[in-house]
Amino acid sequence: VFSTPASMVNAKKTKKATESINSRLGLVMKSGKYLLGYKSTLKSLRKGTAKLVIISSNCPALRKSEIEYYAMLAKTSVHHYSGSNADLGTACGKFYRVSGLSITDPGDSDIIRTLPDAQ
Numbered sequence: 708v709f710s711t712p713a714s715m716v717n718a719k720k721t722k723k724a725t726e727s728i729n730s731r732l733g734l735v736m737k738s739g740k741y742l743l744g745y746k747s748t749l750k751s752l753r754k755g756t757a758k759l760v761i762i763s764s765n766c767p768a769l770r771k772s773e774i775e776y777y778a779m780l781a782k783t784s785v786h787h788y789s790g791s792n793a794d795l796g797t798a799c800g801k802f803y804r805v806s807g808l809s810i811t812d813p814g815d816s817d818i819i820r821t822l823p824d825a826q
Contacts, residue, residue: 725789729798731818732761736800739814743799745770748809752777757809759819760785763792766806774807783809786822 735741742751745766751757752774760778762771762785778785788795792804799805813819 721789728786728788728818728822731816731821732798733800734816735810735813735818737814739810739816740812741799742809742811743801743805743807745774745807748774748807749777751809751811752781752783755781756811757781757783758813759783759810759822760807761788761795761810761822762786762807763788763790763795763805765791770806784819784822 742748742757748757748760752760757778760774760783762774764787766774775785788798790798792806795808796803796805799808810818
């Protein structure tokens with residue numbers, strides 16, 4: 708009659724969620740259209756082409772709030788990525804850090820339907 712602590716179960720759940728986000732991001736990188744970086748994300752939000760915005764956890768607060776404000780005006784959903792900007796860059800298959808990215812066309816991925824629910 709051993710039970711696992713709640714924190715351990717929660718850690719497994721978040722790890723699984725992160726892995727699913729990473730796999731969906733990989734699919735977007737292969738089959739969809741996206742813009743990496745803060746400036747490009749803001750441009751896509753101003754144009755209204757962004758369908759989903761993902762922000763890393765260690766993005767500066769001012770930048771984060773600015774992206775969230777533009778997304779609110781553009782009625783675009785924002786996902787706060789649980790990892791750092793280095794983790795987000797790696798999830799995108801890049802060898803550099805990515806603080807924010809906007810997905811304009813998800814391609815074969817179902818990331819836009821699934822991520823807003825995951826928040």
